[in-house]
Amino acid sequence: MLALRKSLVALVAAAAVGTGLTAVGPVSHAEAAVPTTIPLELKNNSGRGDQVYVYVIGTLLSTGQQGWADANGTFHAWPAGGNPPTPAPDASIAGPANGQTKTIRMPKFSGRVYFSYGQKLVFKLTTGGLVQPAVQNPSDPNANILFNWTEYTLNDAGLWINSTQVDMFSAPYAVGVKTAAGTVKTTGHLKPGGYTAFFNSLRSQSGGWAGLIRTRSDGTILRALAPGHGIEAGALPSTVMNDYINRVWTKYASSTLTVTPFADQPGTKYFGRVSGNVMNFTNSSGAVVTSFQKPDSDSVFGCYKLLDAPNDLVRGPISRTLCAGYNRSTLLTNPNQPDSGSGSFYQDAVTNHYSKKIHEQMADGKAYGFAFDDVGAHESLVNDGNPQTAYITLDPFS
Template structure:
């Protein structure tokens, strides 16, 4: 199964300025290619913005280069020459004057951005290999040219194997989005409860240590990005991490993955496992936990990666010390400690089905707002009511 972590594992061309790079699993042809793809419907049920002030951007890669989709359904490579006199591209796809907008989604891997009330500024640049790449919006950076624009995105890979897609709050949350995927099954992801957007903002503002992540009525920023910008304490999770490392210095931690069960003990600052393979992890920092990176980086190797993902999820959900057998699968146990990723908790509380992508390892035990279909016939992205 393709999960978000394999789907978004790393783009060769390098996405500039985002929390995640978009992986190139899709097969596509370079150059100007007529998209023979999946019907994509965009529905504006926001209740706050007319279709005339909503813009869509479909950007990503085709496995060899960064690409974008034109309003006519053509798959075109990103080019530095696309930058206009203001220094930015205009890849906006306007919505129909009223009702649902129907587009064609070609085989590629990428993001569908929605911008409300103004256009986004994507800058085409050259990466370290001299290839064209895009500087994506970074709504958590106050100097970013898109900071003042209300925007959000969904992520997808559409290839010969099918459609794999999710809504995400890994970097931030601003616009309520929901996906309906029709094919072998009829599935949805990302549907929020009535009034959820306002409740997300108010709930997060009321949690000690998380209030500065709320940016007016524009967005709430994920704590990892908040940490980098001085909005969130760099050592917030340190006592919880220390507690877990201390606990497993004197007892076993068992982590079960598809490869089997790993048994771990702490010695010094190393948590070392034996079992299907020998893997070890240095004590992570708060930033490592929030970004699911650094000492908790998860290579797609079937051994270290899954163990790292389970550890990262347990630390975000505050279950690692209390549950010596991981992964924890009962959501009633999640986020019950004072030191937890309460940003992710708020996102899950807001979802109708309890599923959200509040951090990168939220797919552990199946709690992510992720769906897939091997025989897709239609995808619908809806801007749901604010």
């Protein structure tokens, strides 16, 4: 699975591509004042009576150890795992009841905050570390549990926390951060009725998209799989994006695709042309800097395989831009990428309808509908260099 979303970690390690953000630089004295833990306020507005369980897991940035944090923010390293995997320690924290708020502490992790309704999640340990839930696997022990997660990085430079739909759209929630000035920045809230509207829209979308929806035997909607996971699970045709990919390949066999991957470096441009089964990119001197084979639908949805995006300064930034263009279906309408305005996104009949429908239902229009939805700053992410409090709000299922 995509696990921790690729570009959240990259955000604090390298330049954020196409977002207008730049690399996190040397830590100033003020930034170094970020404490070892900060408050995380959990508010339950879900309207559900189920017991909520919360898990704070990740990598402790001061040591590189993997583990979990208790409600006080104290770090606990995972014990050694086995093969077959062995049960992990119970890392659950009892969450707030409906209508209530609970504050815990979050440590300097690069990790996730999971929350589940009604049942505890099952985590196991292998010799390689923690096995996290695989939503696309029907035999996963968490397959019939209603749950979701947010991703965050808290380090000496501040807090980055996002809502994500890269793997699935499920239990609705929003995230936020309070600044030193007392301002609260939030993202991830759906429009009123947005949860139901998303599933109704996906269910009515022709072409197999309704197959992404997973329900429990009692009728509870659990989630919609992201399209890449849907292909893996056999729920969505593996050829679903082929027509668009083929048209892109035809267009740029006789014209040039210009990629300007860094918002703060408008002079850095790469030029793509298709020759046979390969799209070659040259720099301003005419030298080929990287090449891509014709991608398949899964490569497009996952921004990997034939659209692999290493954390470098050439291939990765180009690939992320291509990935965004394919998912948003803007490569045919604009030969200069990334496309800056969301009004032109998802207009082709062949597009990432899953991501399109998520963005349509977001109160601020922002989401992580695919791994590099941050290209052009369309992501559901909040950040602050001196965070006072982090927030996760469990929203209504309406």
